[in-house]
Amino acid sequence: MNISGNSLSYGVAAYQAGQSRVDQAGAAIAAGSLPNDAQKRVDQVRSVDGVSQNQADKASQLVELQAGKREALAGSRVIQAASATLGSLIDTYA
Template identity: 45%
Template sequence: MEISGSAFNSGLNAIQAGQRRVDQAATEIASNTLPQAPVETPPAQQVNPSPSGAANTQADLAESLVALNVGKTEVQAGAKVVETADEVLGTLIDTRA
């Protein structure tokens, strides 16, 4: 019985960790894609005016999308662990009954 409980806990922990990852990635994606008010910087204070800021934002967005997919896969794997533990427990109960 302890093995099954451990499997349920592992599956639940994976689901919760995946959900946290999805939530964080979704927040990062939303903050990167929402229009923001432009900040005017005087030319004298510009260190290196280049389009690298847009590339940096695209890299951040790509990383967030990857994290979103990793979280989704983590939730699916955790759900499969819980499902399998449920099937094993059902088999054990059928065997003992």
């Protein structure tokens, strides 16, 4: 009997991709949270309708953070399903 571990590897890959996305978004948010005075002036000049570019970047990074969270959660659920499936196959054939 040959048991394929593809679903488990896909789940791990999805979880790792989500974790990487969360790490990158978190680092970008942390790096942009305390701009220096020169950056504040540039943001004020570039602001359109009262929303600076820095705030728009933070919003997009927060969206990326949530997307990474969902991706990691989906990957963990795939891992759980693969584990349960493998466990039931082993119980059936044992």
